[in-house]
Amino acid sequence: MSLTLQRSLTQPNLFVFDDVISPFANTYAVFQVLLNYSDRENAKIPWYQQKNLGSVFKAADYSTFWLDAQDDLENNPSFSLWSYPFNKRYWSNGPTDVPNASLDEWLIKAFNERAKSQLTSKNFLLFHLFGSHYTYASRFPKDFAKFTPKDIPYQGLHVKNEKDKQVVADYVDSLYYTDHS
Known part of the structure; x- marks a missing residue:
């Protein structure tokens, strides 16, 4: 995975990840390595037994938010498991394979209406886009x-x-x- 990290010049507490390349072509495989501390040294420990970013940031006294335009966290066991360690979880109710599914701009609305008022001095927000999944x-x-x-x-x-x-x-x-x- 290629990754460049830069600190924002206009917002010093914002870190921008640029030139990011996904290690896999599907979300499930990516989240298994992206959201936790699994690596070659502890590869024998299943991903779901690793600490994930939500739990790590919570332990560092951050408020953690999972905003998801892609899945109903109540009915998708994998995303529910990945998002569970986050303090607050918000998701769209649109199914993932029909034309009326929520668009990614729903995340901005959810942030403004639900999460923004709950921000503290230290926050970690994860926005899970729907992106360019089929049906395009x-x-x-x-x-x-x-x-x-x-x-x-x-x-x-x-x-x-x-x-x-x-x-x-x-x-x-x-x-x-x-x-x-």
């Missing part, structure tokens, strides 16, 4: 439909027809929306 056309508001199939260069892509091209355009629009959010 459901991952952005229609006013973010910027790209069409004619805008995308398809050289090297395995597109077979116009439907495939639209899927790629929808994916690019979902990235455009995520970058905006």
Whole structure:
């Protein structure tokens, strides 16, 4: 995993992680290594028995918040387990695979309406985006439909027809929306 850490020049207590590359292509595998202190030296200890970031920050007397646009923490055992050590947990109720699922901007609303008033002098906030999960056309508001199939260069892509091209355009629009959010 490549990671660059910079301190914000305008906000000295904000650390910006830039040039981050995920070690896996799916959230479950990433969270198993991202949110805990598992490494080669203790790889024989299962990830779920490791201290995770929520418990570590709580032990350091931080208020910890898990804001999740992707899953219903009550009905997803993995995300519930990862988020459990956090003091406060907020999630959208949108299912993960239907067009009316919550958009990532819900996280800003949840932060402003639920978490912001509970901030203390030391806080750790985790925002779990929905991002660009399939179905891509459901991952952005229609006013973010910027790209069409004619805008995308398809050289090297395995597109077979116009439907495939639209899927790629929808994916690019979902990235455009995520970058905006």
